[in-house]
Amino acid sequence: MSDAANGTVTGTAGAVSLRAEGVTLGHDGAAPVVTGLDLTVRAGEVLAVAGPSGCGKSTLLRALAGLLPVRAGRITADGAPITGPSADRALVFQDDALLPWRTARRNVELPLAIRGVPRARRRERAERWLARVGLADAAGRLPRELSGGMRQRVQLARALAGEPRAVLMDEPFGALDAQTRRAMQHLLVEVLADAPATVVFVTHDVDEALLVGDRVVVLGPSGVAAEVLPDPAAPAGAQRAEILAALGARPGPRPAVKEPV
Amino acid sequence: MRVPAVAVRAASLLGALLGWHLLTSANVRLWVRFDRFPGPLEVAREFGRQLQAGQFYADVAQSVVRILTGFALAAVLGIALGVAVARSRWAGNVLQPLFEVARPIPAIALVPVAILLFPANEQGIVFITFVAAFFPVLVSTRHAVRALPGVWEDAVRTLGGGRARVLAQVVLPGVLPGVFGGLSVGMGVAWICVISAEMISGDFGAGYRTWQAYTIVDYPGVLVGMITIGLLGWLTSGAVELVGRRLTRWRTS
Numbered sequence: 266m267s268d269a270a271n272g273t274v275t276g277t278a279g280a281v282s283l284r285a286e287g288v289t290l291g292h293d294g295a296a297p298v299v300t301g302l303d304l305t306v307r308a309g310e311v312l313a314v315a316g317p318s319g320c321g322k323s324t325l326l327r328a329l330a331g332l333l334p335v336r337a338g339r340i341t342a343d344g345a346p347i348t349g350p351s352a353d354r355a356l357v358f359q360d361d362a363l364l365p366w367r368t369a370r371r372n373v374e375l376p377l378a379i380r381g382v383p384r385a386r387r388r389e390r391a392e393r394w395l396a397r398v399g400l401a402d403a404a405g406r407l408p409r410e411l412s413g414g415m416r417q418r419v420q421l422a423r424a425l426a427g428e429p430r431a432v433l434m435d436e437p438f439g440a441l442d443a444q445t446r447r448a449m450q451h452l453l454v455e456v457l458a459d460a461p462a463t464v465v466f467v468t469h470d471v472d473e474a475l476l477v478g479d480r481v482v483v484l485g486p487s488g489v490a491a492e493v494l495p496d497p498a499a500p501a502g503a504q505r506a507e508i509l510a511a512l513g514a515r516p517g518p519r520p521a522v523k524e525p526v
Numbered sequence: 527m528r529v530p531a532v533a534v535r536a537a538s539l540l541g542a543l544l545g546w547h548l549l550t551s552a553n554v555r556l557w558v559r560f561d562r563f564p565g566p567l568e569v570a571r572e573f574g575r576q577l578q579a580g581q582f583y584a585d586v587a588q589s590v591v592r593i594l595t596g597f598a599l600a601a602v603l604g605i606a607l608g609v610a611v612a613r614s615r616w617a618g619n620v621l622q623p624l625f626e627v628a629r630p631i632p633a634i635a636l637v638p639v640a641i642l643l644f645p646a647n648e649q650g651i652v653f654i655t656f657v658a659a660f661f662p663v664l665v666s667t668r669h670a671v672r673a674l675p676g677v678w679e680d681a682v683r684t685l686g687g688g689r690a691r692v693l694a695q696v697v698l699p700g701v702l703p704g705v706f707g708g709l710s711v712g713m714g715v716a717w718i719c720v721i722s723a724e725m726i727s728g729d730f731g732a733g734y735r736t737w738q739a740y741t742i743v744d745y746p747g748v749l750v751g752m753i754t755i756g757l758l759g760w761l762t763s764g765a766v767e768l769v770g771r772r773l774t775r776w777r778t779s
Contacts, residue, residue: 330684352686362681366699366776375695376685409778427685 280309280463281353281430283329287338290324297336298324302488306431308343311457311464313478315471315508320484322467326433329465330356342431352376355424357434362420363408369395369419370404376427394422397456414445421456431463438473450476471508483511564746569753572746581735586754588730592648592720593713593762596655600712604660605705608667609697625664633658633719637726651723651731658719659712666708670701703777706770713766717759732758 283306291297299321306312316322327333328340331350340347342354350356355376363372370391377387395404398418408416417437424432437453438446450473457464466477474481475495483491491511493504543566550565564572576582610617611625633654640650678696687695724733736751 327680330680332680332683350680350683350686352684354684356680356684358677358681361675362677364678364681364695364699365778366774375682375687379682379686379691407776409776423685433684 279430279461281342282306282308283431283463283465284341284344285325285329285338286341288325288328288335288340289337290321290328290333291336292333299484300487301338302484304482304489306463306465308463309461311466311477311479313466313468313474313481314484315468315474315481315512316484316490317469317512320486322484323435325484326356326435326465326467329431330354330433332356352380352427353429354431354433355427355429357417357420357424357432357437359436360413360416360440361408363416363423365408368405368407369400369411369415372408372419373423373426375423376429380427391422391426394426395419398422398452412445413441414449417441417449418452421453425456425460425462429462431465432457432460434464434466436468437466439468439470446473453477471505471512474508475504481508483508485511485513562745564749569746569749573750573753576747576750582754585730585732585735586758589720589724589732589755590758592651592655592724592731593716593758596652596720597659597713597716597762599652599656600659600663600716601709603656604663604708604712605667605698605701608664608705609671609693609701611664612668612671613697625661628657629661629665633715634722634726637723640723641727647727647729651720651728654723655716655720659716662711662715663705663708666711667701667705670704671697673704674700702770703774706766706774709766709770710763713763714759717755717762721755 285302285304288299288302288304289297290299290302298319302321302325304325314322314325324333328335329347331347331354347354363369364375367375370388373391373394374387377390382390392401392404395401398421400415400418400422403411403415403419408419411419420437438449441449454477466474468474468477475493478495481493481495482489483493485491491508493508495504547566549560550563553561555561607617607621607625611621612618636654636657637650640653644650644653674697678700679692682692682696720731721733721736724731725737728734732751732755736748736755739745739747739751
């Protein structure tokens, strides 16, 4: 059932393209959260998905990961239907997704252990990844001994250590304070620059979407409401206003979209 | 000035001994009567006498073997079946009704069943001890599995882990804090039941010896038995607590 069962496809095969066609999502018995969505994520791009809470962006991410079956339509990875979770598509969560009984290093080793990498090699690679996210000194610490920002760095290292073909990020910095958040955004851009993976980055922070994404789509009640290609040369605030308009929000001094209750 | 916890605890035990000594040596009769009740010195002498003889150690060893066998079976089966019932709808539907019917029956009421089922007394007593400890472990495991945050399982699955991985890397470590609560309770109930079972149908053991002393009107002997049971129970529960704390040091609080 796992399309990464052979364990050799990762890393060398490179980024994957993901495609949703006429997809309806939602939990059984409840009203669908997403209806008839068409979306293509090109191989190797960083797609930022913005949208208000409840628009189904997290649900979409879970479906792309293979954790939630579609109710209608189909989702494919390089043309092959996604039927379940796989090491090919790592999911990064908002918080508390590290196994709390494993040290930072042993958390990062997890995808390597699952793939059967020998102990010494996975230890060495986990330490390299921790150094890459600036946590070389925290390898032996338990998650509870790390700050929120450090835990998200470990999560990022863990996701990338498995050399997935796609990284799906569900508001990974949503629980962090503004300053840590900014540092993490820059770290992410830097780390992703040399990772051969397709990235889907879900956020409700418009500035974050513009900073991290090669492309930004705004998810609305009837599918993709707007698409923006972030351009640093564009007049300040113009792209942000465009996204906010698609979100149906008034452009204000606060960059983040206000969460409806 | 702060008094060390150990000192307070020791003082509490000594205070109880002293109170006991005063009540019995003054032959207090205030509705409850202490005039025929053996005092701590008398009991201590009897304890000393028993410690010289081999019988005491044989009884203690017998009870400890029964407890550890029954408890180990209860821990393994309680955790395994608790996980199965909580994670598999099929296992839940098949097993849950049986457990719910069997659970309210006091383990000690199973003595007739044990006598019918098992060829030897020994197996019956271990069976009763097992049943007593099994349900607290089962129930706490089931609750702990249901309370596991789904995100850990999702994380392992999206890192390529299958069912076995999720069980070994998420479920078993994740339920430990809850399971140890059940193991602690189970150990306490196991002692109650092993002693009662020994009193009813044993040929050896701390419970049997205590009852034996009562039938020959040896009251100091009864109290030696009771104190022995109390100390052994404390020791084993303490061991469970210690192991539990060691294994769940990762917890936030």
